[in-house]
Amino acid sequence: MTSEPLLRVDGLTARYGSVQVLHDVSLDVREGEMVALLGANGAGKTTLLRAVSRVVSTGGTLTLDGADLTRLDTIGAARAGIGHVPQGRGTFGELTVEENLRLGSMGRPGSLRGEAESDLERVHEMFPVLKEMRRRPAGALSGGQQQMLALGRALLARPRVLLVDEPSLGLAPRTTAELFEALAGIRASWSTAVLLAEQNARLSLRVADRAVVLARGGVARSCAASELSDEAELRAAYLGTTPVRTTAAKRGSAEPAPRDPGTAPRTDTDAEEASR
Ligand SMILES: Nc1ncnc2c1ncn2[C@@H]1O[C@H](COP(=O)(O)OP(=O)(O)O)[C@@H](O)[C@H]1O
Ligand SMILES: [Mg+2]
Numbered sequence: 001m002t003s004e005p006l007l008r009v010d011g012l013t014a015r016y017g018s019v020q021v022l023h024d025v026s027l028d029v030r031e032g033e034m035v036a037l038l039g040a041n042g043a044g045k046t047t048l049l050r051a052v053s054r055v056v057s058t059g060g061t062l063t064l065d066g067a068d069l070t071r072l073d074t075i076g077a078a079r080a081g082i083g084h085v086p087q088g089r090g091t092f093g094e095l096t097v098e099e100n101l102r103l104g105s106m107g108r109p110g111s112l113r114g115e116a117e118s119d120l121e122r123v124h125e126m127f128p129v130l131k132e133m134r135r136r137p138a139g140a141l142s143g144g145q146q147q148m149l150a151l152g153r154a155l156l157a158r159p160r161v162l163l164v165d166e167p168s169l170g171l172a173p174r175t176t177a178e179l180f181e182a183l184a185g186i187r188a189s190w191s192t193a194v195l196l197a198e199q200n201a202r203l204s205l206r207v208a209d210r211a212v213v214l215a216r217g218g219v220a221r222s223c224a225a226s227e228l229s230d231e232a233e234l235r236a237a238y239l240g241t242t243p244v245r246t247t248a249a250k251r252g253s254a255e256p257a258p259r260d261p262g263t264a265p266r267t268d269t270d271a272e273e274a275s276r
Helices: 045-052 074-080 097-106 110-126 128-132 143-156 173-190 201-207 231-239 246-251 268-274
Strands: 007-016 019-029 034-038 058-064 082-085 161-165 193-198 210-215 218-224
Touching: 007 045, 019 034, 019 045, 019 058, 019 193, 019 218, 034 045, 034 173, 034 201, 045 058, 045 082, 045 161, 045 193, 074 082, 082 143, 097 110, 097 143, 110 128, 110 143, 110 173, 128 143, 143 161, 143 173, 161 173, 173 193, 173 201, 193 201, 201 210, 201 231, 210 231, 218 231
Parallel strands: 034 193, 034 210, 082 161, 161 193
Antiparallel strands: 007 019, 007 058, 210 218
């Protein structure tokens, strides 16, 4: 393991107006690693990714391979190697699928210009539908296909760290599975690290090396993905508690997990999401 992580977030804070939504968030993403950023709706996942890609300004430390990211604007961060597939995809609906992909290639480092065509072919191999529909306006694609397009476009910029925000949102389970299969292969074949924000914890934990659980804008848990494969552990990480012993739970006499409003998800559905 190298000592300096590729992406380092340390003591990060962020606010919207007078409301602080990230509190002292620290996490690392190492070279070639996939880190799942989990947490209930409103926990701060999107804000954290936006902070890294410099869409929202922040306090604290943010470095890419030791270089200060906080001095950069969004374009500067992209040039430095931060790729971002935003929540809701952000493809250009009026442009064709191919034009969207070529826009991605324009963001690549000069030293990799020569590989743009072969990389485009690799995206087509990964998502054949993007080749089939290359002349169609992006707006005509289904939600799942647009997500594939957004991912392909981001990869064509050849990021060092790829931020992916809720790729499964609104997709059918089968499309989601296909997308996650592609995500699982990305690190090796594109030599990029990935920070994956997802509410679908179970699916993310299957493809990630490590997990960071956010609750109410702070880090509630940071560990190997495998440590959260146990349902009780995962639930506890979301609720900010220690796992309830199964035997006690079976008796039906277990104390309910403390619902500290500072750390608990807002609804039971969110906790359900955690164990989906
Ligand atoms: N543009 C915004 N203006 C004001 N508050 C926002 C804005 N975007 C998000 N928030 C608030 O910040 C908190 C974190 O939101 P977000 O980062 O979107 O969480 P997540 O992605 O985990 O659902 C929430 O309380 C949300 O309501
Ligand atoms: Mg979000």
